[in-house]
Amino acid sequence: MLTKIHHVGVVVRSADDALKFYRDALGLPVTADRVIEDQGVRGVLLEIGNSEIELLEPTREDTGVAKFLASRGEGMHHICFESDDVDAELEGARARGIELIDQKPRQGLAGMICFLHPKANHGVLVEFATPLKEGH
C-alpha cells in the first residue's frame, strides 16, 4: 500500500546552485547528499514536512537523468510514493500488466526503490520506495 509522497525528484544542472534556493532561501534541511556512481547522479534530499525534495545532478552524460536534462532542461523529473513493501508494490504492478523499468527493487537514495515506465502513467515517471530502517 502506498502511504505517502516520499519525494519529488527535480533534475538540475548543478546541485550546488539549486541548493541556494532549496536549502538557503527556503531553509529546507539536507538529509542526504551523495553521488550514486552506478546511476551517474549526485542526489540531494531536502526534508519538507513528511516528504522530501530530491535534487538530481547528472555526473556523466550516458544516464537517463543527463538525457532528461539535455532534452527538457531543468525541472520536475519523477514522483516517488512510499510503501512499506516495495517488493509487493512491484509484483502488484507487474500482475496488473504495468510496464516496468526495474524488474526488481534496487538500492537508491530513498531506500529500496523501483521505477515504473512513464508510459504507464501517460509520461509521468513514478518511483516506489521503502526506506531502509537505518534511514538515509
Next chain:
Amino acid sequence: MGIGATHIDHIVISSNDSGTVAQAFADNLGIEIKRKMIRPGTSAQLAFAKLQEVVLEFAGPPQVKPGEEVKAKLWGMVLAVEDIDAAVAHLRELGYPVSDPRPAVQPGARIATVKDGTSGVPFAVIQYNAIPADGS
C-alpha cells in the same frame, strides 16, 4: 532562517486530459481521486487526490481533443507556509522575483508565485486561513 515552510501542499500534474491521467493513477497506483472541479475563470478541468498532507492536482484544458494521444508531465509544486507575507519578503530580500500574494482557489488561502531561480520548477507558496471568513 527560511520561509517557514511546513509541507508540500500540492504537486501539479499537467496534461491534455486530466480525467484520463487521474484515472490512470487511480488504476495503476490505487490512489483515490477524491474531487473533481472546473477552475473558476480558466475552466481548466481539475482532479485531486491526497496522500497524507500532499495533494496531487491533475490539471487539464476545458476540452479534450478526441483522438489525441494523452500526454502528462509533472509540472510544479506549492509549499505551504505559516506566514505568506513574511515568506515573500524573505525571498525578495534574497533577490528572488515573487508575485504579490493573491487569493487562491482554496477558500481563505493566499498564494504567491516565485518566478525565477527555482531550477525550472514552477513554484509557489500558499498560506491557508490567510483571509478572514468575512473577506476583510
